[in-house]
Amino acid sequence: MDMKRDYYEDVQVFTSKVIVFWLGVLILALAIFPFVAKNYYVYVANYMAINVIVVVGLNLLVGYTGQISMGHAGFFAIGAYGTITLMTQAHFPFLLALPCAGLVAALFGFLLGLPALRLEGPYLAIATLGFGITTTQIIGKIKIFGERQGLHAPDLTIGPWHIQTDKDFYFVLIPITILLVLLARNIVKTKVGRAFISIRDADIAAETMGVNLTFYKTLAFAVSAFYAGVGGGLYAFVLRFIEPELFNMFMSIMFLTMAVVGGLGSMMGPVGGACLLGLLDLQLRNILEIPYFGQWIKALSESYFTMTGVSNIQLIVFGLILILIMLFEPLGIFGIWIRTKKYWKMWPF
Amino acid sequence: MAFFEVKDLSIQFGGLKALDGISFELEKGEVYAIIGPNGAGKTTLFNCINGIYQPRAGQIMFKDKNIRGKKPDKVAKAGIARTFQNIELFNNMNTMENIMLGRHLYMKTGLFRGAFLWGKNSFAGKEEVAHRKKVEEIIDFLDLQAARNKLVGGLPYGTQKQIELGRALALEPELLLLDEPCAGMNAEEKQDMIFWVKDIQDELGITILLIEHDMNMVMDISDRILALNFGRPITEGKPEDVQKHPEVLKAYLGEDEGECAA
Ligand SMILES: Nc1ncnc2c1ncn2[C@@H]1O[C@H](COP(=O)(O)OP(=O)(O)OP(=O)(O)O)[C@@H](O)[C@H]1O
Ligand SMILES: [Mg+2]
Numbered sequence: 001m002d003m004k005r006d007y008y009e010d011v012q013v014f015t016s017k018v019i020v021f022w023l024g025v026l027i028l029a030l031a032i033f034p035f036v037a038k039n040y041y042v043y044v045a046n047y048m049a050i051n052v053i054v055v056v057g058l059n060l061l062v063g064y065t066g067q068i069s070m071g072h073a074g075f076f077a078i079g080a081y082g083t084i085t086l087m088t089q090a091h092f093p094f095l096l097a098l099p100c101a102g103l104v105a106a107l108f109g110f111l112l113g114l115p116a117l118r119l120e121g122p123y124l125a126i127a128t129l130g131f132g133i134t135t136t137q138i139i140g141k142i143k144i145f146g147e148r149q150g151l152h153a154p155d156l157t158i159g160p161w162h163i164q165t166d167k168d169f170y171f172v173l174i175p176i177t178i179l180l181v182l183l184a185r186n187i188v189k190t191k192v193g194r195a196f197i198s199i200r201d202a203d204i205a206a207e208t209m210g211v212n213l214t215f216y217k218t219l220a221f222a223v224s225a226f227y228a229g230v231g232g233g234l235y236a237f238v239l240r241f242i243e244p245e246l247f248n249m250f251m252s253i254m255f256l257t258m259a260v261v262g263g264l265g266s267m268m269g270p271v272g273g274a275c276l277l278g279l280l281d282l283q284l285r286n287i288l289e290i291p292y293f294g295q296w297i298k299a300l301s302e303s304y305f306t307m308t309g310v311s312n313i314q315l316i317v318f319g320l321i322l323i324l325i326m327l328f329e330p331l332g333i334f335g336i337w338i339r340t341k342k343y344w345k346m347w348p349f
Numbered sequence: 350m351a352f353f354e355v356k357d358l359s360i361q362f363g364g365l366k367a368l369d370g371i372s373f374e375l376e377k378g379e380v381y382a383i384i385g386p387n388g389a390g391k392t393t394l395f396n397c398i399n400g401i402y403q404p405r406a407g408q409i410m411f412k413d414k415n416i417r418g419k420k421p422d423k424v425a426k427a428g429i430a431r432t433f434q435n436i437e438l439f440n441n442m443n444t445m446e447n448i449m450l451g452r453h454l455y456m457k458t459g460l461f462r463g464a465f466l467w468g469k470n471s472f473a474g475k476e477e478v479a480h481r482k483k484v485e486e487i488i489d490f491l492d493l494q495a496a497r498n499k500l501v502g503g504l505p506y507g508t509q510k511q512i513e514l515g516r517a518l519a520l521e522p523e524l525l526l527l528d529e530p531c532a533g534m535n536a537e538e539k540q541d542m543i544f545w546v547k548d549i550q551d552e553l554g555i556t557i558l559l560i561e562h563d564m565n566m567v568m569d570i571s572d573r574i575l576a577l578n579f580g581r582p583i584t585e586g587k588p589e590d591v592q593k594h595p596e597v598l599k600a601y602l603g604e605d606e607g608e609c610a611a
Contacts, residue, residue, distance in 0.1 A: 007477065007478040007481035007485070008469045008474060008477070010445065010481060011466065011474070011477050012469075183464040183465075184464075186463060186464050186465065186473070187463050187464050189463075189477075190458050190462075190463035190466055190477065191453065191456045191458045191459070191463060191473075191476075192458070192460050192463050194449060194450050194453070195450075195453060197439060197441065197446075198442075198450050200441075201438070201439035201440050201442070202437045202439055204421070204437060205433065205437035205439070206450070207401075207420070207421035207425075208399050208401070208421045208422075208424070208425055208431055209422075209425055209430070209450055209451055209453055209454075209516065209517075209520060210422045210425035210426055210454040210520065211422055211450070211453055212420075213422070219460065223460065
């Protein structure tokens with residue numbers, strides 16, 4: 001046995017100087033980005049960061065613990081409405097309102113986790129789907145949440161700093177995103193994460209090794225809901241206006257697609273999936289502006305898919321991507337990444 | 350009071366009496382084997398002890414406490430670990446992490462301290478290192494160094510069985526249930542397994558309840574044997590006596606001679 005083996009190597013975040021270097025480059029690039037990019041792309045980056053937060057949290061539940069949720073838009077809505085309401089009604093500062101709203105979402109996650117203990121596979125999918133739809137229905141009927149008219153986000157100040165533009169908000173959002181991804185990564189590497197994975201891989205064996213299934217499954221739901229809640233709270237300030245219709249079933253399915261496309265059960269995969277599909281989602285919304293092609297898509301959508309058509313092209317594309325990934329690359333982007341890495345290691349042989 | 354005792358245990362699946370009035374006692378430190386033909390109810394007995402199945406009647410006493418009806422994780426906490434007949438490993442974790450899960454009950458890092466794993470001197474960092482050292486000892490003991498950082502799903506069958514044993518040992522149990530530890534192994538792997546089981550008994554002082562079809566192994570390492578058939582006990586006693594029992598010969602050895610000789 002190697003007496004000098006450093007066991008911390010197994011769990012440390014930065015396994016080599018190369019990774020530290022690239023992380024430094026990434027952070028630098030993220031810091032410069034809003035100064036060189038057009039304002040619209042700063043908005044796009046903000047949108048992508050929100051998706052990263054939600055999808056990383058969703059992945060803790062779906063990818064690591066092996067439970068499904070098709071209702072994450074519900075937690076997302078709770079976070080968005082919670083943050084705004086805590087700020088306007090209870091006069092909480094933003095940086096307090098946000099985690100509090102996240103905790104409210106976590107509480108709902110815990111409650112949803114309880115019946116989920118008895119449900120598996122498709123039954124759990126239906127139950128969580130129902131939760132997502134019900135949540136937004138109820139929110140749309142409550143007066144302080146603005147009913148169907150929705151809510152405007154209040155002015156945002158952190159200490160003396162008045163946050164007005166997308167660029168300002170970018171500097172709030174990106175550090176929070178990086179922090180949350182790192183926390184998730186640490187959770188996965190330690191006791192709780194191992195318990196999650198053990199439940200996914202062999203729940204009976206996990207139980208006989210002392211893992212309390214009730215505790216860890218509900219915990220996974222709660223943590224995942226917390227991430228969605230925080231993401232929602234931040235989203236309210238990206239849009240500056242929220243209404244119940246935003247948080248529909250398709251949003252839940254979109255989050256799930258991002259996690260699957262990225263690669264369930266890896267940390268960086270879903271980050272990639274969230275960025276890529278987040279970008280795609282926004283770009284597809286503009287597709288109608290493309291000459292000829294846009295008109296053609298519109299006609300196609302109207303005659304074959306829905307009458308209101310137009311806006312739902314991204315749903316069709318997302319559905320298609322989901323099916324293709326399931327068929328050809330079940331490990332998602334993460335799987336492609338691993339194969340490319342192998343390929344380059346072997347190259348040119 | 351006995352160290353471990355099963356009293357009149359019965360369980361039924363539909364009309365099938367999988368276990369029907371099973372009773373036996375274990376003394377601390379012995380290796381006690383359970384034999385019987387396929388479908389005799391051996392694995393079902395383990396599942397009852399573990400709390401995976403809920404027996405219809407009877408008692409399971411461990412260190413003077415009735416553990417019947419307790420949930421599997423509580424049974425583990427009481428000090429009982431097991432391996433499975435059909436390997437139940439965490440396929441997408443490596444060997445180290447699989448065995449680390451056996452340390453679950455000894456670790457205190459929760460969600461928050463885990464999330465704040467900032468460096469070697471954080472609580473979570475120190476705890477991870479301490480328990481990995483412990484697991485490394487098990488990896489050395491079972492000769493698993495080569496598999497240490499590999500995902501277990503792709504490892505050979507015999508190695509997977511070893512890892513399962515390692516994971517159970519990491520729990521530091523007082524009673525260890527082994528469900529056919531040698532099944533599917535080649536002669537050399539079997540020899541190693543026999544050696545380890547003896548070591549676990551002698552050096553770690555762990556009491557072992559063993560299910561095994563390989564009669565050579567059973568005769569070699571068990572102190573006493575209980576033979577079952579159709580969920581009922583046939584006989585109990587020293588290996589040489591059980592081996593000669595006419596009903597055992599008829600119900601078990603006679604039918605499965607090929608398998609026993611293997
Ligand atoms: N969950 C269950 N539901 C229904 N029947 C079961 C269940 N578990 C076991 N049985 C039945 O109980 C009987 C005993 O099964 P068990 O697995 O305990 O046998 P075994 O002695 O371990 O056999 P083997 O040597 O093949 O492992 C069998 O007839 C089996 O079909
Ligand atoms: Mg069996």
